[in-house]
Amino acid sequence: MPYFAPETTTEALTFLRASQARIVAGCTDYYPGLATGQIDENVLDITRLAGCRGVSESSNGWRIGAATTWTQIVKTELPPAFDALKIAARQVGSIQIQNRGTIAGNICNASPAADGVPPLLVLDAAVEILSHDGVRTVPLKDFITGVRKVDLAEGEFVSAILVPPVSRRATSAFLKLGSRTHMVISIAMVASIVEIDAGRIVTARLAVGSCSPVAQRLTALEDQLAGLSADEVRQTDFAADGALAPLTPISDVRGSQEYRIDVAAELCRRVVLCAFGED
Numbered sequence: 001m002p003y004f005a006p007e008t009t010t011e012a013l014t015f016l017r018a019s020q021a022r023i024v025a026g027c028t029d030y031y032p033g034l035a036t037g038q039i040d041e042n043v044l045d046i047t048r049l050a051g052c053r054g055v056s057e058s059s060n061g062w063r064i065g066a067a068t069t070w071t072q073i074v075k076t077e078l079p080p081a082f083d084a085l086k087i088a089a090r091q092v093g094s095i096q097i098q099n100r101g102t103i104a105g106n107i108c109n110a111s112p113a114a115d116g117v118p119p120l121l122v123l124d125a126a127v128e129i130l131s132h133d134g135v136r137t138v139p140l141k142d143f144i145t146g147v148r149k150v151d152l153a154e155g156e157f158v159s160a161i162l163v164p165p166v167s168r169r170a171t172s173a174f175l176k177l178g179s180r181t182h183m184v185i186s187i188a189m190v191a192s193i194v195e196i197d198a199g200r201i202v203t204a205r206l207a208v209g210s211c212s213p214v215a216q217r218l219t220a221l222e223d224q225l226a227g228l229s230a231d232e233v234r235q236t237d238f239a240a241d242g243a244l245a246p247l248t249p250i251s252d253v254r255g256s257q258e259y260r261i262d263v264a265a266e267l268c269r270r271v272v273l274c275a276f277g278e279d
Contacts, residue, residue, distance in 0.1 A: 002019065002021075002042050002043070003042075003043045003045065004019075004021070004042070004043070004044055004045065005044075005045035005047065005048050006044075006048065006049065007048045007049065007050075008049070009049060009051060009130060009159070012044060012046060012049060012130075012157070013130065013131065013132050013155070015042075015044055016044055016155055016157065017132060017155050019042040019044075020042065020154065021041070021042035021043055021044035022041050022042065022043050022044065023044050023046060023108075023157045023158075024043055024044065024045050024046070024105075025045065025046055025047050025052075025066065025067040025102040025104065025105050026047075026067075026069065026100040026101045026102045026105055027100070028093065028097050028100050028101040028105065029101075029105060029109045044157070046066060046067050046157060046159075047067045047102075049067070049159075051065065051159055051160070052065040052066045052067040052068075052104075052159055052160065053065040053067050053068060054068060054072070055068060055072070055073065055076045055078070059165075060162075060164070060165070061162065061163050061164040061165045061166075062078070062162070062163040063128075063160050063161075063162055063163075064103055064160060064161040064162075064163070065159070065160050066102065066103065066104030066128075066157075066158045066159050066160055066161070067102050067104065068102060068103050068104075069098065069099060069100060069101060069102055069103075070089035070090075070092050070097075070098040070099075070101055070102075070103070070106075070116075071089075071095075071098045071099045073085060073086060073089045073103065074086050074089045074090060074098070079166055079168055079170075080168075080170065080171045080172060081123065081166040081167065081168075081170045081171070081172050081193050082119075082123070082163075082166075082172065083171065083172045083173065083174075084118075084119040084122065084172035084173055084174035084191040084192065084193065084271075085116065085119035085120065085123070085172075085174075085191075087119075087173070087174040088115040088116055088118070088119050088174045088176075088189075088191070089115075089116070091115055091174075091176065091182070092106065092115050092116070093183055094182075094183055103116055103161055104127075104158045104160075104161065107120070107127065107140070107143070107144065107150070107158070107161070108150055108152070108158060109148070110144050110145075110146070110147065110148045110149055110150050110214075111147070111148070112147060112209065112210055112211075112212065112213055112214065112215070113185045113186050113189075113209060113210045114209065114215070115176070115186070115189065115209070117140070117144065117207075117209055117214075117215040118174070118189055118190060118191035118207035118208060118209040118215045119172070119174055119191040119207075120140050120161065120163075121140060121141060121191070121205075121207035121215055121216075121217050122172065122191050122192060122193045122205040122206065122207045122217070123163045123164075123166065123193065124139075124163070124164055124205075125139075125140045125161050125162065125163050126138060126139050126140060126143075126161070126162045126163075126164075127139075127140055127143045127158055127160075127161060127162070128158065128159050128160040128161070128162055129152065129156050129157070129158055129159065130156065130157055130158075130159045131153070131155050131156040131157075132155060135159075137162065138151055140161075141217065144214045144215075145214070146213050146214065147213045147214075166193070167195055167203075169195055169196075169197075170193050170194065170195040170203075171193070171194055171195075171196075171274070171275045172191065172192055172193045172194070173191070173192050173194075173270075173271040173274035173275070174189070174190070174191045174192075174271070175189065175190055175267045175270055175271050176188065176189030176190075176209075176210075176267075177189070177263050177267065178254075179254065185210075185254065186209065186210045187210060187254045187255045187259070187260060187263055188208065188209070188210050188211050188249075188255075188260050188263040188264045188267060189208070189209040189210055189267070190206060190207070190208050190209075190264065190267040190268050190270075190271050191206070191207050191209075191271065192204065192205060192206050192207075192268075192271035192272055192274070192275070193205045194225075194271075194272055194274075194275035195275075196275055196276065199229055199230070199276075200227055200228060200229050201225050201226055201227060201228050201229075201233075201272070201275070202226070203222075203226065204222050204225040204226065204272060204275075205217065205222055206218045206221055206222055206225075206268055206271070206272070208244075208247055208264050208267075208268070210249075210260070211247040211248070211249040211260050211261070211264050212246065212247050212248045212249065213248070216246040216247060217246070218243060218244065218246060218268070220241075220242060220243055220245070221238065221243035221244070221268065224236070224241070224243060225272060230273060230276040230278070233269065233272050233273055233276070234269070234273070236269070237265075238265040238266070238268045238269050239261060239262075239265040244261060244264060244265060247260075247261065247264060249261060249264075
């Protein structure tokens with residue numbers, strides 16, 4: 001079957017229209033999912049497309065090319081609000097996977113346990129999508145529609161992740177719990193962006209992964225945290241008053257539904273306290 005690695009988007013879109021090809025970049029999910037000798041479809045590799053590589057900043061925020069690797073994200077100088085994304089990047093598989101795996105691949109794979117999704121949700125990220133009809137942009141929260149399901153039509157591919165301007169005073173954190181510390185599918189994970197002023201929370205954003213088919217922002221809990229001090233955060237019941245209502249965890253070999261809820265609540269507390277300088 002044809003394998004094509006074009007250098008222009010025009011070539012890529014022409015090939016995609018003619019062949020209904022599978023889009024790939026780092027292939028760290030694609031090849032492991034195949035049986036031996038199974039490649040029976042056209043493959044479009046976007047890693048040579050200039051518009052799909054690297055991180056750039058403008059007055060509109062940041063643009064992260066779809067084929068940008070996790071290692072490249074870690075090495076890029078970014079504001080503290082991106083720290084959660086960098087921490088997650090360091091936990092995506094092994095170093096070899098981080099060197100090959102791409103940010104868009106992690107999102108398009110649409111796993112409930114995709115490490116990159118919660119940090120991007122708290123960044124209010126959007127997905128840039130190309131087709132012969134032009135460019136459209138979809139908020140990340142709407143792009144992933146279910147387990148292994150995304151909002152991509154035939155003839156489209158993701159070209160970049162877009163992040164709007166963020167406060168330079170905001171800090172971020174990412175924590176996940178698994179059965180071991182590295183190369184593990186998480187039981188629960190939480191990303192945060194928190195801005196502190198005069199010892200109190202001005203704004204907080206929280207997103208939880210591995211506890212629902214799609215990672216979820218906890219907007220009700222975010223509202224409850226506004227104005228709290230570190231001591232008040234420690235005393236807050238993070239599972240009270242429906243704060244974790246968007247989560248619908250399953251019970252499986254990694255943990256029960258009840259355990260995942262308890263873990264998510266505690267991880268939320270810890271990532272918020274990270275903004276106050278607590279590890």
